[in-house]
Amino acid sequence: MHVNEVTKEKWLVSTFPEWGTYLNEAIEMEEVEEKNVSMWWLGCTGLWIKTHEGTNILCDLWCGTGKRSHGNGEMKKGHQMMRMSGTKKMQPNLRMQPFVIDPFEIKQIDALVVTHIHSDHLDIHTAAAVHQNCPDARFIGPKEVVNIWLSWGIPQKKTQIVQPGDVVKIGETNLVVLEAFDRTALITQENPSVQLKGQLPPIMDDIAVNYLFQTSGGAIYHAGDSHYSNLFAKHGNEYQIDICLGAFGENPRGITDKMTASDLLRMAESLRAKVLIPVHYDIWSNFIADPKEITELWRMKKDRLKYPFVPYIWQVGGKYTYPEEKSELMFQFDRGFSDVFAQENDVPYPSFL
Numbered sequence: 001m002h003v004n005e006v007t008k009e010k011w012l013v014s015t016f017p018e019w020g021t022y023l024n025e026a027i028e029m030e031e032v033e034e035k036n037v038s039m040w041w042l043g044c045t046g047l048w049i050k051t052h053e054g055t056n057i058l059c060d061l062w063c064g065t066g067k068r069s070h071g072n073g074e075m076k077k078g079h080q081m082m083r084m085s086g087t088k089k090m091q092p093n094l095r096m097q098p099f100v101i102d103p104f105e106i107k108q109i110d111a112l113v114v115t116h117i118h119s120d121h122l123d124i125h126t127a128a129a130v131h132q133n134c135p136d137a138r139f140i141g142p143k144e145v146v147n148i149w150l151s152w153g154i155p156q157k158k159t160q161i162v163q164p165g166d167v168v169k170i171g172e173t174n175l176v177v178l179e180a181f182d183r184t185a186l187i188t189q190e191n192p193s194v195q196l197k198g199q200l201p202p203i204m205d206d207i208a209v210n211y212l213f214q215t216s217g218g219a220i221y222h223a224g225d226s227h228y229s230n231l232f233a234k235h236g237n238e239y240q241i242d243i244c245l246g247a248f249g250e251n252p253r254g255i256t257d258k259m260t261a262s263d264l265l266r267m268a269e270s271l272r273a274k275v276l277i278p279v280h281y282d283i284w285s286n287f288i289a290d291p292k293e294i295t296e297l298w299r300m301k302k303d304r305l306k307y308p309f310v311p312y313i314w315q316v317g318g319k320y321t322y323p324e325e326k327s328e329l330m331f332q333f334d335r336g337f338s339d340v341f342a343q344e345n346d347v348p349y350p351s352f353l
Contacts, residue, residue, distance in 0.1 A: 017099030023317055024105045027056075030319070037217030038321045041314050043097040044120050044283040045224060045247060051215045055171030059113045059211070059222055063103050063125040066095040066284060078192025080184055085254045094285040100317035103129035110134075111170045114141040115224030116185050116208035117148065120283065124152055131158070140168060140175065143206040163205045173215045176239065180208035181229035184257050210235075218242035218322040221271055225280070227256070228263040232270035241273045243322055248278035248294070249287035261293045265301065268309045275326055276311045295329065 023040065032038045032052045040048040046061040073090050075082045081091055103126050112130045114122050122145055130137050131154055139149050139159045146159045162168060168175040185208045186201040212235075213220040221235070221244040235241070246267050249258030258280060259267065268276035276298075281289040291313045298311050310329060314320060318331045347353060 176212040181226040236271040244273040247280035250289035
């Protein structure tokens with residue numbers, strides 16, 4: 001190709017998504033062993049769950065971007081962060097993670113499950129790809145999530161509205177719907193002319209829920225964007241929970257939108273989980289946090305408080321299998337070169353090495 005033939009459009013097509021179909025292929029090829037469950041972190045709170053029986057569930061995959069221009073330097077009027085804090089300056093929330101999966105090459109999804117209405121969880125690109133490529137896939141979410149899907153053109157017959165207390169069968173997996181504790185969602189109102197002060201908040205169950213995926217390999221609790229709540233302990237009393245995922249982040253001054261390291265440890269303890277996995281801290285430039293803080297705080301407290309769980313520090317695009325890896329503390333990608341010197345090497349002379 002000649003440089004004069006290279007265009008922005010050709011660059012975009014040849015470069016994005018950055019991982020191409022590498023992860024799509026890896027997930028398709030994965031054969032989950034009996035009494036195990038595998039999952040992949042897709043960025044933010046996006047999760048792919050694959051069971052031994054071949055059930056594939058996609059949760060909260062976001063294929064969008066954050067800020068791409070300085071614009072006029074001001075926050076979008078009526079944005080939940082503006083309502084929360086009275087700020088006027090634009091939020092510098094740049095997307096930090098690459099696109100590790102190609103949504104339009106997804107072929108084996110049984111259900112797309114979404115926790116709540118925010119656009120970094122409820123994504124039109126994901127919805128379009130699953131709708132087009134997986135004709136039998138179900139679209140499962142709370143009332144207002146389903147209403148947004150319907151407005152995008154997802155057929156109503158494909159959708160299912162859920163609320164806390166519901167149990168939905170997806171293949172051999174039970175999806176238990178539980179209360180969410182996302183106070184930011186309660187002040188999300190798209191119409192900037194609507195004033196929330198002095199009004200009753202909307203019904204949380206209509207806009208956000210938490211999920212418990214009960215698989216043959218273990219039970220996975222997805223807390224969406226929930227803040228810490230004492231009701232985590234109620235969920236821990238009522239259900240066996242093996243893995244819990246919670247939204248972690250370094251909250252900017254005057255903002256509380258993500259759980260802190262202490263909150264996450266309390267969540268895992270309350271849920272009586274065996275593994276705690278922080279998510280969401282990876283994606284927004286202004287909420288970036290160091291998950292090692294969780295591990296260090298856990299080390300400080302675990303013996304005194306008799307924590308029954310371990311924290312697991314994941315990486316986006318990585319696979320985690322439970323219970324096979326239940327004692328691991330940190331993920332590492334395959335470093336390759338497992339067949340080093342399996343054949344004769346070719347260098348000018350041995351001392352070159």
